[in-house]
């Protein structure tokens with residue numbers, strides 16, 4: 012080694028020692044001399060300027076950028092859709108309401124679970140503009156989140172892979188809220204104190220856990236199915252959903268189901284909707300029974316509650332249609348919110364919304380979904396004077 016080079020080397024090592032001492036005083040204190048040596052080597056390596064290699068690849072399309080593939084998969088998914096209602100709802104207020112931030116912003120989610128070093132629970136304020144970003148799910152702290160609180164208050168154990176999904180996709184209300192609101196009121200008496208209770212949206216996790224999470228309103232004296240375990244190796248949300256595109260991988264289904272097409276899958280030899288058609292997918296039975304429940308909700312509202320109820324896919328969803336023209340009544344240019352709730356009507360409407368809020372209910376937990384719909388129809392059929400045997404659906 013020439014003298015010049017040696018001097019440069021000594022100079023660099025001295026510089027590094029200085030840098031190390033300044034940047035990380037704790038490191039040089041408790042560390043053994045040999046560790047310090049290897050630490051120095053690592054730092055020396057890190058400080059060595061990067062020199063372009065003599066040969067390629069230099070073409071941008073040939074340079075592998077870590078995570079590139081996953082970023083582009085994620086970027087097309089609803090989780091990344093910064094313009095959706097789910098992420099823009101609070102824009103006018105300027106910050107995301109703390110009651111909403113845990114699920115409507117990656118930063119809010121981290122705040123909620125204390126992954127940002129804060130106490131658990133959203134402390135806020137949470138800036139608008141956030142989406143379900145990479146660090147929502149890829150966060151080392153998430154491994155410590157071993158259970159998630161359901162809206163019913165039930166703490167449910169979760170694996171690290173499903174901890175994130177279960178936090179955000181389990182809805183915001185439980186059947187117990189409906190039971191509480193209607194307690195002490197006669198089943199068929201209109202009570203102006205009652206208003207619709209919204210279970211919230213795309214609550215796959217609550218449906219999946221069934222009676223364990225008690226997301227639906229469960230009628231007294233009935234028994235309900237718990238978590239739908241499906242079949243191994245289907246274990247978590249990501250067994251079926253690509254966690255980045257969020258799309259369902261039908262190739263996974265066809266390893267077990269003869270016809271892997273989601274809408275065609277059926278194992279049940281029971282015709283839940285009473286049609287006797289066992290060739291269609293189970294999804295169609297569930298859709299049919301949900302539609303049937305809505306006809307009973309409408310019939311009951313007219314015959315027993317005295318004002319026809321109308322559902323529309325816009326907040327607050329249930330409107331008055333007193334003149335029965337199939338359109339929401341209007342007052343001062345605004346649609347009239349439904350106000351003629353009886354306990355029986357509220358329970359059924361909640362359950363209908365609960366099941367239909369999850370477009371995947373037929374696969375997340377068909378048993379629980381069928382039970383909830385059946386019992387709601389049965390509860391309304393009585394006062395209308397109809398017999399379940401004539402209706403012909405199955406639980």
Ligand code: HEC
Pocket residue numbers: 089096097100108110111112113114115178179180181182183211212213
């Ligand atoms: C426990 C998680 C969670 C909390 C807390 C939460 N949301 Fe949501 N919310 C969701 C999920 C999941 C969706 C996704 C629905 C979808 O895919 O369109 C959603 C969707 C929405 C939508 C879009 C509905 C639509 O029709 O597309 C609005 C608006 C909304 N939430 C408002 C709120 C408000 C307001 C709060 C607070 C008062 C809140 N959310 C709290 C999970 C939550």
Ligand code: HEC
Pocket residue numbers: 078081082083085086090143144145146147148149172175249254255
């Ligand atoms: C909604 C949650 C979620 C979000 C958001 C998310 N990921 Fe993932 N990611 C996962 C899950 C779950 C896995 C699978 C882990 C496993 O199977 O062990 C995964 C796997 C990966 C892997 C490893 C893939 C492999 O096959 O080994 C990479 C790399 C990755 N993600 C990068 C990203 C990047 C970059 C982003 C943001 C652009 C992102 N992820 C956003 C949940 C998420």
Ligand code: HEC
Pocket residue numbers: 088089090091092095096097113114115116117120143147148172173175176177178179180213248249252254257258
């Ligand atoms: C921080 C909260 C959060 C987490 C964590 C989260 N999601 Fe979501 N998810 C949302 C919100 C909010 C939306 C609605 C996004 C939109 O409307 O653009 C959504 C949308 C979806 C959709 C699409 C629904 C549609 O409208 O097509 C699927 C499927 C989904 N999430 C599955 C998952 C899975 C699986 C996981 C775990 C790997 C997960 N999510 C983790 C909040 C979350």
Ligand code: HEC
Pocket residue numbers: 173176177180213214215216219241245246247248249250251252259273369370371374375
């Ligand atoms: C056995 C496979 C499977 C598992 C496990 C599973 N899902 Fe699904 N999920 C589906 C299918 C199939 C659909 C319906 C997709 C469609 O509409 O075609 C769906 C739909 C959804 C939707 C609504 C998407 C939309 O288009 O509106 C959300 C949100 C969702 N799942 C989230 C989850 C979450 C969160 C978990 C874990 C708690 C989970 N899923 C577990 C198969 C599965």
Ligand code: HEC
Pocket residue numbers: 241242243244245251259260261263264265266267268273276277278279293294373374377
């Ligand atoms: C490892 C095998 C396996 C895989 C993979 C699998 N399933 Fe299943 N699936 C089953 C079994 C077994 C049942 C019956 C479980 C029960 O009822 O307890 C079932 C039940 C169902 C049901 C209810 C059918 C009915 O008539 O009750 C639906 C819907 C369903 N699966 C959809 C899917 C979808 C969609 C996928 C792929 C995303 C999938 N499955 C992947 C084994 C599997």
